Amino acid sequence: MELQFAGASSNLHIIRANNKVENDQFTNNEFFKVFQKNDYCLILVKGNRLWIGHDYRKTKLFKNHKIKLFENDLIYMFTDGYIDQTGGKNNSKYLISRFRNFLFGMQGLDMEAQRFALSNELESWKGNNNQIDDITVLGIKITSKSVFDNIELLISDKEYLQPFLIHLDKETIYNTGNILEILSKITSPSDIVQGWKDLLREVTYAFDEEKYNKLISIARIETGI
Numbered sequence: 001m002e003l004q005f006a007g008a009s010s011n012l013h014i015i016r017a018n019n020k021v022e023n024d025q026f027t028n029n030e031f032f033k034v035f036q037k038n039d040y041c042l043i044l045v046k047g048n049r050l051w052i053g054h055d056y057r058k059t060k061l062f063k064n065h066k067i068k069l070f071e072n073d074l075i076y077m078f079t080d081g082y083i084d085q086t087g088g089k090n091n092s093k094y095l096i097s098r099f100r101n102f103l104f105g106m107q108g109l110d111m112e113a114q115r116f117a118l119s120n121e122l123e124s125w126k127g128n129n130n131q132i133d134d135i136t137v138l139g140i141k142i143t144s145k146s147v148f149d150n151i152e153l154l155i156s157d158k159e160y161l162q163p164f165l166i167h168l169d170k171e172t173i174y175n176t177g178n179i180l181e182i183l184s185k186i187t188s189p190s191d192i193v194q195g196w197k198d199l200l201r202e203v204t205y206a207f208d209e210e211k212y213n214k215l216i217s218i219a220r221i222e223t224g225i
Contacts, residue, residue, distance in 0.1 A: 001069040001142065006062040007047015013076040014043040014067070015103060031063060037104045043067075073142040076103060081133035082118075087125040094125055111141055148199070148211065151218050157193050158221040161186070165219055173209040180204065 005012045018041050026032040026043060035042040048062050069075075083096045102121060106114045118137055153161070167182050179200075186197050196215060203211040 003067045003069050003075070004064055005045055005047075005067065006064045007045070008052045008062065009049055010047045010077065012045040012047070012065075013100070013103065014045065014069075015040055015074045015076070015107060016043070016070055017041075017072070031065060035100060037101075040104060040107050042100055042104065069142050071142060074107070075140040075142070076138065078137040079134055081131070081135035082122060082137060084133055085122065085126055085129075085135070086132060087127050087129050091129070111139060114139060148214055148218070151192070151196055151199070151215075153192055153196060153219060154190075155221065157188070157190050157196075158219055160188050160190070160193065161196075161219045162221065165216060168216060173204065173207050173212045176204055176207075 003014075018036065018039055026034050031046045033044040033046070035044070045065055045067065048060075050060055050062060078099075083094050083099050085094050086092065087094065102118075106117050109117060122135070164182055164186055168179065171178050171182070173179075183197055183201055183204075186193065188194065196219060200212065200215045203215065
């Protein structure tokens with residue numbers, strides 16, 4: 001699998017096992033820097049120090065990076081709100097070095113546990129201070145296992161979902177608001193239905209039409225719509 005990345009004053013972080021690092025790709029390249037700690041390495045992929053629309057009178061090209069990905073690689077992107085947040089004993093900024101160390105420390109946790117860890121760390125650091133900026137952290141784990149292959153809705157689940165599917169079938173993947181409104185009305189106590197609903201919400205946000213249609217087809221019953 002190959003990742004392509006071009007950043008407008010934003011960077012990409014990839015964490016992987018040390019034994020899967022191909023150093024030749026990152027050596028003597030001003031756009032890459034590798035940090036190592038314990039059994040993992042963090043690959044920093046630097047974006048251009050350019051802004052989209054910064055100067056419309058000049059044509060500037062963004063560097064497009066192509067990076068080979070491995071099973072269990074973790075990809076992180078984040079806004080500067082997290083690292084600029086003030087707090088701690090000295091009421092100072094969190095800083096990128098502390099954030100990278102925290103990413104290293106989370107390795108081995110599943111993605112949901114990482115989300116909670118990041119949230120708790122931020123709240124602990126911030127203390128009584130106000131949040132100073134918007135904060136977004138995006139984490140993606142590379143795996144060959146498809147969660148879509150593990151969804152097996154019961155007949156009762158499919159029958160419950162049928163009236164919602166009638167409305168979802170009329171929507172395209174780009175009608176995000178309409179889809180999310182329909183999903184908000186699905187309140188089944190079934191864990192399987194909730195898992196299906198959460199996946200459908202994720203692919204809607206990602207505008208992944210192929211997976212959206214696959215999830216819809218999983219939920220149909222033979223005599224349904």
